[in-house]
Amino acid sequence: MSAPLRPEIVVDLAAVRHNLRAVAAEVGPDVQVMAVVKADAYGHGMVEVARAAREAGAAWVGVATGPEALALRAAGDTGRLACWLLMPHEDLAPLVAADVDVTASSLEGLEQVHRAVDATGRSARLQLKIDTGLSRSGCRPEDWPALVEHARAGEEAGRWRVTGLWSHLAASEEPEHPANAHQARVFAEALEVADAAGLRPEVRHLANSAGALLHPDLRHDLVRVGLATYGLDPAPGVTSMRLPHLDLRPAMTVVAPLVLVKQVPAGEHVSYNWRWAATAPTTLGLVPLGYGDGLPRAAAGAAEVEVGGHRRPLRGTVCMDQVVVELGPAGTDVAAGVGDAVRLIGPAPAPSAQEWAEACGTISYEIVTRLGGRLERRHVDSEAEHGAEHETGPQTALAGAPREEHA
Structure with missing residues (x-):
């Protein structure tokens, strides 16, 4: 993608x-x-x-x-x-x-x-x-x-x-x-x-x-x-043990462009309240998503994203519109540049909604349901003829949608 x-x-x-x-x-x-x-x-x-x-x-x-x-x-x-x-x-x-x-x-x-x-x-x-x-x-x-x-x-x-x-x-x-x-x-x-x-x-x-x-x-x-x-396990760890043949496929992928890449020296603090500092010269990436789009602030320091086929940790406080990702040591090939895709949730090697839930101390229901804000939503059909994506067009996700408890 x-x-x-x-x-x-x-x-x-x-x-x-x-x-x-x-x-x-x-x-x-x-x-x-x-x-x-x-x-x-x-x-x-x-x-x-x-x-x-x-x-x-x-x-x-x-x-x-x-x-x-x-x-x-x-x-x-x-x-x-x-x-x-x-x-x-x-x-x-x-x-x-x-x-x-x-x-x-x-x-x-x-x-x-x-x-x-x-x-x-x-x-x-x-x-x-x-x-x-x-x-x-x-x-x-x-x-x-x-x-x-x-x-x-x-x-x-x-x-x-x-x-x-x-x-x-x-x-x-x-x-x-x-x-x-x-x-x-x-x-x-x-x-x-x-x-x-x-x-x-x-x-x-x-x-x-x-x-x-x-x-x-x-x-x-x-x-x-x-x-x-939606392809999410309602009883993580239990369903897979009791029904190993059951093949649930997550339907949601959350993806954003990398909008900025920069290097910071050792000791440089990142994001609000200086809750994280680089321990060595580090390459950081900026992702244009935040809690205004439903990204949990509790994810800071715990959740990961996927960039260029590699898992990368979030660093510092999750902001309203942005979050910072540690891409790797400064001066090395981090295999990521401005415009590259950052997958927050999706098929492996991207993290799953369940992994985000565990990082935030919640359930996957809340992770997928709260995502929205300014995110556009696009529907595709991977079973469409010749395997081509059949798009139903972009929409503003969760516009006015109620937040309900899990069923």
């Missing part, structure tokens, strides 16, 4: 399709796959990734917010589409009119859907969420029978069709964590209550990416594939 004129995110949609097919093969033909594309597809581009997911056979696409769902419908997505993070007093009529599956976790939520049904004059597609132990959204188990009863009454009245019953795992990336067995039990009990009330949903779903891959007993009818869609 040659150096771009400006820093950019390059997303390979062929990798997205490959990853979803790999997960689908792992979970088997009886389990449907939902590609989770919330938060602008974890920084990869929501509309483009959703389209690739449909091409890969994903029966469902999932988002967090109403505006995300409506943006997909406006872009032409007509398949099953689930949305679960609804605001108090939000007008759900546009979602009901657009045939989006909306989620209710309380009687107030049911009333909100009811108002939308009255406003549109059409039945809603409704899913019910039970809190099985994450203590985030979802109906508490003690309130579940009443929610189910009212949902069934609304279904009999023709207000909605209850299409799904679901919950979310708290620790699926830790297979032996007691939360998994606890949540499995609470969910099974909730399904029994719903069944006794007469609900016959299309899908029951509990598993996220790690749940889908590491917990076959929790797959039910549908798995929600978030991080694995």
Whole structure:
């Protein structure tokens, strides 16, 4: 990959399709796959990734917010589409009119859907969420029978069709964590209550990416594939050990041009607050990316980039617009010059998003989702005819995209 004129995110949609097919093969033909594309597809581009997911056979696409769902419908997505993070007093009529599956976790939520049904004059597609132990959204188990009863009454009245019953795992990336067995039990009990009330949903779903891959007993009818869609391991170190055949391919590469190369003497300090100094005459390179583009300040002194096929460390404080890289000892051939490509994230020998996460003390979800700012995003398709890149054009990454928790 040659150096771009400006820093950019390059997303390979062929990798997205490959990853979803790999997960689908792992979970088997009886389990449907939902590609989770919330938060602008974890920084990869929501509309483009959703389209690739449909091409890969994903029966469902999932988002967090109403505006995300409506943006997909406006872009032409007509398949099953689930949305679960609804605001108090939000007008759900546009979602009901657009045939989006909306989620209710309380009687107030049911009333909100009811108002939308009255406003549109059409039945809603409704899913019910039970809190099985994450203590985030979802109906508490003690309130579940009443929610189910009212949902069934609304279904009999023709207000909605209850299409799904679901919950979310708290620790699926830790297979032996007691939360998994606890949540499995609470969910099974909730399904029994719903069944006794007469609900016959299309899908029951509990598993996220790690749940889908590491917990076959929790797959039910549908798995929600978030991080694995983008080729990132939802349980680093565990997935590769248990599923060594699984071939997830990271879809994102972050690349920028080297804009300046200079030599500094021994003892010269670098960047704000003089947190690093050269111990010998050193060649430094300037990369036009910083925390204004989503680069974590915590990466200073810990993360690396790839220049000319070699790993090079970041030096000094990460600035808003720039970061400094140590290219090598002064007076030696550092094999890097102005205009050369610097890969911050990408295929080897570039660092992975997981390596950046470990350097910053966070998770790969946060690394890829927060990248954006002034970065342009370009979509390519490495499976295109004759292997040529099929570009969908540059965009400003993450413009106005919400920052959501991981699925």
